[in-house]
Structure formats: C-alpha cells, structure tokens
Amino acid sequence: MSPLHICCNILEGLKSLIYSPAFLAQFHEKHHFIRKRKLTISQVILFLLYTSKASMNLNLSNIRDDLKELHFPELTKQALSKARLKLKPLLFKTLFLHSVETFYASSPSRKKWNGYHVFAIDGSCIQVPKTKDNISYFGLCRNQYHSREDSMACISILYDVMEDIVVDGVLHPYHYAERRSAMEHLSCLESVGLKDKTVVLFDRGYPSYEFYRHFDTENYFYVMRIQSAVKSLTQLFSKDEITQYCPSYIEDGKTVRVRVIHVELDDGTDECFVTNIMDPAMTPAMFKELYFRRWKIESKYNELKNQLQLEEFSGAVPTNVEQDFFIHLLFMNLCALLKSEADEKIRQEKKKRNYEYQANRAYIIGRLKKHLACLLSGGETIPVILAQFVKEAVKKRSQIQPNRTSKRPRIQLRHRHCKNRKTTM
Known part of the structure; x- marks a missing residue:
C-alpha cells in the first residue's frame, strides 16, 4: 500500500x-461533555488540531471563517481554555x-538495512511557558x-529511521x-510487534553496564x-x-559480552561504538554507515522545534503542553507519509537532471496544517485533497545537496517564548 493510501x-x-x-467517553473528565452544550468535545479537538501559533482570539475567528461546516460557536477564549482542560x-x-x-498494519514489507529494522532513540529539552503550574510540574533550569x-x-x-x-x-x-525514557520506548516497540530483527x-548519553545487560536479556x-572517558x-x-x-562497582562480578569498534571520521576524529552485534560480516565501515543514519532523529527534532515551533504552546498549563506535544507528533507522521509519496513520484520522473531532488517538507507542513481540521470535519474529500497536496509538492521540490556540512555553534542563547507576544500572521 502506498504512503498516500496509508x-x-x-x-x-x-x-x-x-x-x-x-x-471519546474514555478521555474526558467525569461529569463533563455529557450534556448538550454550545461547544462539543469534537469541536474542541478539531480546534486544537486547527490552531496556529497566533493568539487564541484570532484562531477562534479564523476557524469560524475557514470551517463553516463545523458550525463552531461564538465564545470567549476563557470558555475554550476551560473546556480543553x-x-x-x-x-x-x-x-x-x-x-x-x-x-505498520498497512506496511507488510518494511524497509531494512542489511536485514535489520533500524530505530533511533534520543532525548531533548524544551522550554515550556513559565507559569506556576509548569514550574511545579516540570521544574526549573538555571x-x-x-x-x-x-x-x-x-x-x-x-x-523509525x-x-x-x-x-x-x-x-x-x-x-x-533519559535511560528511563528509553526503557519506556523499548516496551512500546514490543507492544506494537516491532521487536524482531531490530x-x-x-548517542553517547545512554551507554551503561545496566543498559547493556537489559538489551541482552530482552534480545x-x-x-x-561511548565517551573516551570509559577507558576500559x-x-x-x-x-x-x-x-x-x-x-568495578558491580558486586556480583557478572560480565556482559560487548563488541567495541573504532572508526575514523572524515575530519580524522576517532569515534568508539559499543554493540552486541557479533556478526563478523558486519565491518567497522558498515557500522560507521549505520550510525550515520542516526542523524535523521536530530533532523526530526529540528522539524519539531523550528518548523512546527512546538515551544510556542497554545496553553500555559501542563495539560495544554502534553496535548500540543502529541498533536505535533501525529502531525509529523502525516507529513512524513505525504513527503514519502511525493519523493517516490519525483524519483519516477524520467527526466535527466544534474542533481537529485526531494519534496519540500516545509511546504507540506504548511498545506496540511491549513486543511487538517477541515479534512477531519468532513468539509473536504480526504483522498482528493491529499492527492492534490502530493501533486503540488512534486512541483515545489528542493535540491538535495550531497556532503553538506555545517559547523555547530557551541554557545546558543535559548529564545524566550512569551505567551503575550503571539504572531498575527
């Protein structure tokens, strides 16, 4: 099944x-959304999928203009904020x-690297609105x-790389x-049936003796x-x-079998990897290529923080932060499928080019964001509109620049996100 159909x-x-x-009855607070009110639970969900980084008042006006079939009521932003809580x-x-x-249910044949399904796990920090509730729940960074x-x-x-x-x-x-979060992810892999040949x-913040043993136990x-400080x-x-x-701190003295590999990067830097893949057919050069694929998860964080602007939250309490986080993850997957479909159509074009091209992800994000709530409310036909998005994305392609490098600045001042300074466009 094609990514577009999925x-x-x-x-x-x-x-x-x-x-x-x-x-929906499983996911709202008791004694709420049970009587016929001006604002329904479905309208609240669609508003959160629709809302942009503009002010809530502007979004409330825009959703009534853009989604007339939703019959979104006129109400104050305070009423909507109370309902979403x-x-x-x-x-x-x-x-x-x-x-x-x-x-995964629609993809019986998945892409592999030398017979392996490749996943990456990484963590990051995000800035949330500095309110009393968020400080109490998430904590402070000084x-x-x-x-x-x-x-x-x-x-x-x-x-999934x-x-x-x-x-x-x-x-x-x-x-x-971070390691506790990684353990939760591994449980998720098993629950959705993605554990086989994985x-x-x-990155270097995760290695530990306990982690090695856990991986061996769970197969x-x-x-x-790993860092150079681990001299053993x-x-x-x-x-x-x-x-x-x-x-030395392990009292029972039980060892774990690991494979240690050194590779040299293009700038001459020596990098050291630890793995439990003992197959001699897997050479250090192959491990270097495999680990390089981990960079895609860094690009995913760039998409989440900069293109989707996750940190410009639509609410100022922990519940709002969590709602926005999972909405953005859903949105990233939908955009990835449309980009995959557009990239395949670009590859199928029989034109002689000097460079390779790919669909512009930012363009797809913008188009889908504008129409997602309308698609889910029944205002537009889903297959027709998505096919049109893909057709447009094929034309709005971007050149792939091979061997592109960029020096990472060591000092980065974090941008403060002010909830009283919202964009108007």
Whole structure:
C-alpha cells in the first residue's frame, strides 16, 4: 500500500474516532461533555488540531471563517481554555498511536538495512511557558550564574529511521533520566510487534553496564557511541574487539559480552561504538554507515522545534503542553507519509537532471496544517485533497545537496517564548 493510501486510512480512522461518543467517553473528565452544550468535545479537538501559533482570539475567528461546516460557536477564549482542560492528554496520544499502528498494519514489507529494522532513540529539552503550574510540574533550569531560569521539560522520541515515522514519544519533568525514557520506548516497540530483527541507535548519553545487560536479556540489538572517558572499553588493543565488560562497582562480578569498534571520521576524529552485534560480516565501515543514519532523529527534532515551533504552546498549563506535544507528533507522521509519496513520484520522473531532488517538507507542513481540521470535519474529500497536496509538492521540490556540512555553534542563547507576544500572521 502506498504512503498516500496509508495517510488516507489514518485520517479516515481519526475522523471516525473523533466523532465516536464511545471512544471519546474514555478521555474526558467525569461529569463533563455529557450534556448538550454550545461547544462539543469534537469541536474542541478539531480546534486544537486547527490552531496556529497566533493568539487564541484570532484562531477562534479564523476557524469560524475557514470551517463553516463545523458550525463552531461564538465564545470567549476563557470558555475554550476551560473546556480543553477537561480533555485528557491521553486522548491525543491515542490518536498519535493510531497513526503508528495503522502505518505498520498497512506496511507488510518494511524497509531494512542489511536485514535489520533500524530505530533511533534520543532525548531533548524544551522550554515550556513559565507559569506556576509548569514550574511545579516540570521544574526549573538555571544557568551556571543563577541569573536566568526557565521552566523546562524533557522529551524523548523513538524514531523509525528507515520509514521516517515517529513510533513513540514521552514527555517528562526536566530532571527525568533519559535511560528511563528509553526503557519506556523499548516496551512500546514490543507492544506494537516491532521487536524482531531490530537494532536501536543511541548517542553517547545512554551507554551503561545496566543498559547493556537489559538489551541482552530482552534480545535487542544496539549500537551506542561511548565517551573516551570509559577507558576500559575505548583503550583496547584492537580497533574491532569482542570483550567481557564489568565495571568495578558491580558486586556480583557478572560480565556482559560487548563488541567495541573504532572508526575514523572524515575530519580524522576517532569515534568508539559499543554493540552486541557479533556478526563478523558486519565491518567497522558498515557500522560507521549505520550510525550515520542516526542523524535523521536530530533532523526530526529540528522539524519539531523550528518548523512546527512546538515551544510556542497554545496553553500555559501542563495539560495544554502534553496535548500540543502529541498533536505535533501525529502531525509529523502525516507529513512524513505525504513527503514519502511525493519523493517516490519525483524519483519516477524520467527526466535527466544534474542533481537529485526531494519534496519540500516545509511546504507540506504548511498545506496540511491549513486543511487538517477541515479534512477531519468532513468539509473536504480526504483522498482528493491529499492527492492534490502530493501533486503540488512534486512541483515545489528542493535540491538535495550531497556532503553538506555545517559547523555547530557551541554557545546558543535559548529564545524566550512569551505567551503575550503571539504572531498575527
């Protein structure tokens, strides 16, 4: 089944869920949305899927103009804010997971790398509105001089590198451990049936003896970059060696079998990886290529924070933050499917070109964002509109620049997101 058809199936499924009283009854607070009121629970959901980074008053006016078939009532922003607080964030996580389950159920033949399904796990920090509720729930981050403090949250995603799909996402307080989030992701992999022949890629913040043992116990494959400070692993005699590892603080002395690989980057830097893939057919050069694919999850965070502007939250309390987080993950998966369809059509064009091209993801994000709520409310025909999006995206292509590098600045000042300074465009 093509990515376009899968995307249509996901939207049709979301549409049926959003208008299903039996489904929605699980996700609202008790004694709310049970009587006939001016604002229905489905209208609240569609508003949250529609809303832009503009002010709520502007969004309330725009949704009545753009989605006339929704019959959205005239009401104050305070009334809408109060209504959305009665919706549990689990509702939007369930809608996001519906996109994941539908994708894998509709994709019997998945892309592989040398016979492996490749996933990446990584975490990041996001700035949330600095309110009393958020500070209490998520915590504060202070700079080294204690002259500046922001309310921050910790997020982590599980990403299918080969399929460009976010499989799972979690949102926790700022000081939550990355490894604990990774454990939650691994449980999600097993629950959706993606455990078989899977290798998970990690950056250097994750390696630990306990982590190695857990992976061996659960029969997962992993590749982790480790810091040079772990001399018992990084200073072995060979560039590709299998060893028994046990740090000194382990009382029972039980070792874990790991493979340590050194590769040289293009700038001459030595990088060290730890893995439990013992197959001698897998050479250090192959591991270098495999780990390089982990960079896609960094690009996904760039999409989440900069193109979708996750940190410009539509509300100022933890419930609002969680709702927006899962809505953005759902949106990323829908955009990825449309881009995959457009990229395939670009590759099928029989034209001689000097460069390779791909669909412009930012263009797809903008088009889908404008029409998503209308598609789910029944105002537009889903297959027709999505096919039109793909046709437009093929024309609005971008050139792929090979071997592109960019120096990462070491000092980055975090932008403050002010809830009283919203865009008007």
